[in-house]
Amino acid sequence: MEAGPVNGRRGAGPWLLLLPAALVMLIAFALPVGMLLARAFTHPEPGLQNFILLWERPVYLHVLVNTVMIAAAATPVTLILAYPVAHAMAHGSPRTRRLLTFLVLIPFWTSLLVRSFATVILLQRRGPLNTLLVNIGVIDAPLPLIYNLTGVLLGAVQTLLPFVIFPLYSSMRRIDPTLMPAALTMGASPVRAFLRVYLPLSLPGLMTGATLVFISMLGYFVIPALLGGPRQTMVGQLIQDQVGQLGSWGVAGALSFVLLAVTAGLLGLLHRLVGLKAVAR
Amino acid sequence: MTLPAMGDPAGPILELRGIRKQYGRLAAVDDVSLELRHGEFLTFLGPSGSGKTTTLMLVAGLQQPDSGRIILAGKPVDRLPPYKRDIGMVFQHYALFPHMTVRRNVAFPLEMRGTPRAEAERLVSAALAMVGLPDHGDRLPRQLSGGQQQRVALARAMVYRPALLLMDEPLGALDKALREGLQLEIKRLHREQRMSVLYVTHDQAEALTMSDRIAVFDEGRIQQIGTPSELYERPATRFVASFVGETNFIPGTVLGRDGDACRIAVAGVPMLASDRFSAQPGTRVTLAIRPERLRLSAAGEGVPAELVDLIYLGNARRYVLRLPDGTEWSALLQAGMADAATLRHGDAVRLTWEAAHATAFPG
Numbered sequence A: 001m002e003a004g005p006v007n008g009r010r011g012a013g014p015w016l017l018l019l020p021a022a023l024v025m026l027i028a029f030a031l032p033v034g035m036l037l038a039r040a041f042t043h044p045e046p047g048l049q050n051f052i053l054l055w056e057r058p059v060y061l062h063v064l065v066n067t068v069m070i071a072a073a074a075t076p077v078t079l080i081l082a083y084p085v086a087h088a089m090a091h092g093s094p095r096t097r098r099l100l101t102f103l104v105l106i107p108f109w110t111s112l113l114v115r116s117f118a119t120v121i122l123l124q125r126r127g128p129l130n131t132l133l134v135n136i137g138v139i140d141a142p143l144p145l146i147y148n149l150t151g152v153l154l155g156a157v158q159t160l161l162p163f164v165i166f167p168l169y170s171s172m173r174r175i176d177p178t179l180m181p182a183a184l185t186m187g188a189s190p191v192r193a194f195l196r197v198y199l200p201l202s203l204p205g206l207m208t209g210a211t212l213v214f215i216s217m218l219g220y221f222v223i224p225a226l227l228g229g230p231r232q233t234m235v236g237q238l239i240q241d242q243v244g245q246l247g248s249w250g251v252a253g254a255l256s257f258v259l260l261a262v263t264a265g266l267l268g269l270l271h272r273l274v275g276l277k278a279v280a281r
Numbered sequence B: 001m002t003l004p005a006m007g008d009p010a011g012p013i014l015e016l017r018g019i020r021k022q023y024g025r026l027a028a029v030d031d032v033s034l035e036l037r038h039g040e041f042l043t044f045l046g047p048s049g050s051g052k053t054t055t056l057m058l059v060a061g062l063q064q065p066d067s068g069r070i071i072l073a074g075k076p077v078d079r080l081p082p083y084k085r086d087i088g089m090v091f092q093h094y095a096l097f098p099h100m101t102v103r104r105n106v107a108f109p110l111e112m113r114g115t116p117r118a119e120a121e122r123l124v125s126a127a128l129a130m131v132g133l134p135d136h137g138d139r140l141p142r143q144l145s146g147g148q149q150q151r152v153a154l155a156r157a158m159v160y161r162p163a164l165l166l167m168d169e170p171l172g173a174l175d176k177a178l179r180e181g182l183q184l185e186i187k188r189l190h191r192e193q194r195m196s197v198l199y200v201t202h203d204q205a206e207a208l209t210m211s212d213r214i215a216v217f218d219e220g221r222i223q224q225i226g227t228p229s230e231l232y233e234r235p236a237t238r239f240v241a242s243f244v245g246e247t248n249f250i251p252g253t254v255l256g257r258d259g260d261a262c263r264i265a266v267a268g269v270p271m272l273a274s275d276r277f278s279a280q281p282g283t284r285v286t287l288a289i290r291p292e293r294l295r296l297s298a299a300g301e302g303v304p305a306e307l308v309d310l311i312y313l314g315n316a317r318r319y320v321l322r323l324p325d326g327t328e329w330s331a332l333l334q335a336g337m338a339d340a341a342t343l344r345h346g347d348a349v350r351l352t353w354e355a356a357h358a359t360a361f362p363g
């Protein structure tokens, strides 16, 4: 948005307008997170004992690796499912675009908790999905769809899809729709035209989407708690337990610190590999 | 992919037979037939929505016809996807790949054809030199001007020497001065490279400048196909007369025949015109006469009129003439025509023309 000079103070106006949001972020986000992270080093007494604890008890490292693996598994699944939807939204008729936008937004009408409980009911051993599959003879015995990785991925992917579809859509909208026909007239088969022309041009959207999914997923705790088993315990749940049940803010802070460091490290690596420019553009 | 099959050089490179394409209830292309000769530059000219782009898409294979046949270099290509037809296409908005340098763009069709690398490098350099951009290969498309981008698109569509080059309003996004420069350049490339070209425009001056032949489209149909002078001098329909060049449309009534010509009453004065239908006496017709074909004299035979305006154009003068019934005609006279130069506003004049230069259309 372009704002003109306000009261002759060129440029100051727009910056002032950012202040309320900055204040909210400071009070509701930066301060509490900072305090939590600080407690890793100060609670119950100053020192590195919280980090030493994390290192000495294998369960913490195990859960951390688990968390990264689950997030890493959810990311490509979500991207692949989102890609054709975003493509249809970007290059379909206005009617298609309106309909798909509406459908993609429907999940936001209900809370994450309600949706996750609904997913529990749907996926359980004697749930509607298993009953249907058995009755029409696709499977002989009910599939284990819940309290395992499948359950976590199903639940996570459905909540994350909109967050990938929209950035993908906005980057695909900027792709000139005549590029693909142009490539075809030059002798490229549809697959080669896609790989050489369309896919590289949609990379910024893919990277933004991947980043969003991966980071969100690292901090998930409702979905693994409801849809996962003990083997799908994620760092978010541990942090929640430490604070909620054990009151040990120091360990929670240390876990948060490590989670943040891992997130930053992995993002740095990802962007080193694919190029930060792709996301920024 | 191999080199273009040359077929019989005397035969057509492209043949359309009764092509039809329907969108819902609208016939976007309606029974279009034509032949494009080897090395010919044929232009589709017509108003917006007349089916020019759709016809080009059908030739390219980017759309499927509902009926009809498309024969390229002697082979039916109706069932072939675009990437198996031996064509090149230039789009109005260039359609350059924004993530590839100019060289990579031009190399793309060669790469798709598996041209050996050294050979491809040589062809790309030659193509860029051909369009006057030998030193721009390492730039990205967005670092070039619109005219330069379209030159790159031309190089990319010609570098693999397709049997047929399709261009859909390639100059439509450029300003006038640039457009005229590139018109001449495309003509030059066409001549030097001996390409067969299908070109689309809705600019009649561009069509007249560039084409060997023009197909005039209206409502999905070809109204007339012929050389620029054929269209201009002998328009087949009233639509063609109005769309190509400037025309006076003058109402009259058929009186009878006079040899090859037709005797017609115009503002009560019997005059001669040519007709393409055998008009019966009493039929109401419309005459089409080009402004530069009207002759003015101060007295004598002809249709009486009053000179209401005189516009000096440098190399010519335009005379606006009003007839007793109130209709206004326009006449164009080259500078140096002594007899008309003395006329003034308000003068009474007589208008005449040669029978061959007035065409009568029904209605």
Ligand SMILES: Nc1ncnc2c1ncn2[C@@H]1O[C@H](COP(=O)(O)OP(=O)(O)OP(=O)(O)O)[C@@H](O)[C@H]1O
Pocket: B023, B026, B027, B028, B046, B047, B048, B049, B050, B051, B052, B053, B054, B055, B202
């Ligand atoms: N994909 C489509 N779906 C529906 N109708 C279409 C489609 N493409 C073209 N049409 C219609 O077909 C007709 C011919 O369109 P076409 O694009 O061929 O015209 P054109 O002569 O190229 O016009 P312009 O000079 O504006 O480019 C128009 O009425 C257009 O609205």
Ligand SMILES: [Mg+2]
Pocket: B052, B053, B054, B168
């Ligand atoms: Mg068009």
